[in-house]
Amino acid sequence: MSKQHTLPRVGFVSLGCPKATVDSEHILTRLRAEGYLISGSYQDSDLVIVNTCGFIDSAVEESLDAIGEALTENGKVIVTGCLGAKGDVVRQAHPKVLAVTGPHATDEVMAVVHQHLPKPHDPLSDLVPAQGIRLTPKHYAYVKISEGCNHRCTFCIIPSLRGDLVSRPVGDVMQEAQSLVNAGVKELLVISQDTSAYGVDVKYRTGFWGGRPLRMRVTELAAALGELGVWVRLHYVYPYPHVDELIPLMAQGKILPYLDVPFQHANQRILKLMKRPGSSDNVLARIKQWREICPDLTLRSTFIVGFPGETEEEFEELLDFIEEAQLDRVGAFAYSPVEGAAANELPDHVPPEVQQERLARLMLLQEEISEERLRRKVGKTLTVLVDEVDEEGAIARSSADAPEIDGLVYIENGQQLNVGDFVEVKITDSDTHDLWAEIP
Numbered sequence: 001m002s003k004q005h006t007l008p009r010v011g012f013v014s015l016g017c018p019k020a021t022v023d024s025e026h027i028l029t030r031l032r033a034e035g036y037l038i039s040g041s042y043q044d045s046d047l048v049i050v051n052t053c054g055f056i057d058s059a060v061e062e063s064l065d066a067i068g069e070a071l072t073e074n075g076k077v078i079v080t081g082c083l084g085a086k087g088d089v090v091r092q093a094h095p096k097v098l099a100v101t102g103p104h105a106t107d108e109v110m111a112v113v114h115q116h117l118p119k120p121h122d123p124l125s126d127l128v129p130a131q132g133i134r135l136t137p138k139h140y141a142y143v144k145i146s147e148g149c150n151h152r153c154t155f156c157i158i159p160s161l162r163g164d165l166v167s168r169p170v171g172d173v174m175q176e177a178q179s180l181v182n183a184g185v186k187e188l189l190v191i192s193q194d195t196s197a198y199g200v201d202v203k204y205r206t207g208f209w210g211g212r213p214l215r216m217r218v219t220e221l222a223a224a225l226g227e228l229g230v231w232v233r234l235h236y237v238y239p240y241p242h243v244d245e246l247i248p249l250m251a252q253g254k255i256l257p258y259l260d261v262p263f264q265h266a267n268q269r270i271l272k273l274m275k276r277p278g279s280s281d282n283v284l285a286r287i288k289q290w291r292e293i294c295p296d297l298t299l300r301s302t303f304i305v306g307f308p309g310e311t312e313e314e315f316e317e318l319l320d321f322i323e324e325a326q327l328d329r330v331g332a333f334a335y336s337p338v339e340g341a342a343a344n345e346l347p348d349h350v351p352p353e354v355q356q357e358r359l360a361r362l363m364l365l366q367e368e369i370s371e372e373r374l375r376r377k378v379g380k381t382l383t384v385l386v387d388e389v390d391e392e393g394a395i396a397r398s399s400a401d402a403p404e405i406d407g408l409v410y411i412e413n414g415q416q417l418n419v420g421d422f423v424e425v426k427i428t429d430s431d432t433h434d435l436w437a438e439i440p
Helices: 020-031 056-071 089-093 106-116 158-161 170-182 218-228 241-252 268-274 282-295 312-324 352-375
Strands: 009-012 038-039 049-052 079-083 140-144 187-191 206-211 212-215 231-234 258-260 299-303 328-335 381-390 395-397 409-411 421-429 435-438
Touching: 009 020, 009 299, 020 038, 020 049, 020 079, 020 106, 020 140, 020 187, 049 056, 049 106, 056 079, 056 089, 079 106, 079 170, 140 170, 170 187, 170 206, 170 212, 170 218, 187 218, 212 218, 218 231, 218 241, 231 258, 241 258, 241 282, 282 312, 299 312, 299 352, 312 352, 352 421, 381 409, 381 435, 409 421
Parallel strands: 009 038, 009 049, 049 079, 140 187, 187 231, 258 299, 299 328, 409 435
Antiparallel strands: 206 212, 381 395, 381 421, 395 409, 421 435
16 A cells, blocks of 8 residues: 555535635645645545534535535544534534534644544645645635624624634735745735724734835735735725725726625615614715726625515615616625524514515616626726636636626637636627627
């Protein structure tokens, strides 16, 4: 038997959001650094780690199913992630798991791995690339700048799962970003629960990067990331006043002209019931101002329809806002009660059939807006980043498109391109979500 097969093998299942993906990457990096092999199947694994999501009921269900499958197929299972922070839910459903930890718990997970699967005697330091183990393709990566959240939105249980805001030291964030760029990453996706709040917990203290002082604040961080020569895309940016400072950086081409702002609603009473942070006053005026400074700005947002107590008039106010705001990308969800969320106690829950009818009306309106905004791009030349290439052409994304949540650009004569290439294309056609293009 070869030496390779005597090394302990760990299987890994990663569920949930990009923030959970980053947690998975940290654990995988530690496992490889210590000489463990990562297995692609339950049968070949000595044990299996399942990184769970516990945000909404359907995610809890999916996580419990994944744990059950891992137990059936393998038998030795360690559970980590957001569902692990929800008390005894996992233990009650699956009493045979080896251990349960919460999110961002690399040390605790490794301690349990060591207990049940001792680490190899001869870990080789070159098993891990400088950028760590990544679950994303080679040309883009998520960079998590903080953990947790200081807000107490009534529909959300993230703070009880992930704790209050803890910002990563700015030097650590920049070092990780630089390592990724050195390894060939062309796009950095900046994520956290609340990107605009970066540094609030440490009073925006000054850190260091490259031998010079750098403030732990989103504007300064974005400007520094913008010097690395790759695309920088910001997600989950609450509309605090200082967000206005990011728009000139976008207009100057330092970071992508893309802002993901989770507005959630437009009616003041509903926003108060949701306990949303950031002033929702004058949002339309600010959007207009942002677009004047940076005409190429892409705005993405998410909304909740059918929140407890939402009246038809309040919903129509949301539709008016969407009509007026002309957002490029919109995700919308019918309110779903999450176990432990304060909003469950609110009176006047909206019946599911009314929620679904409102959701359909909102999405129909947004599809018309999206189709019209994309149609305006036909005939223009855009820079795109190539994600896939096959005999039918290439699939790419423009600055307006975050991976897996926004649209795509299909390059019909892109067979000779390579994944990770930046290329100038001429837009030839569009539909509700996507664009078609050719290399001139």
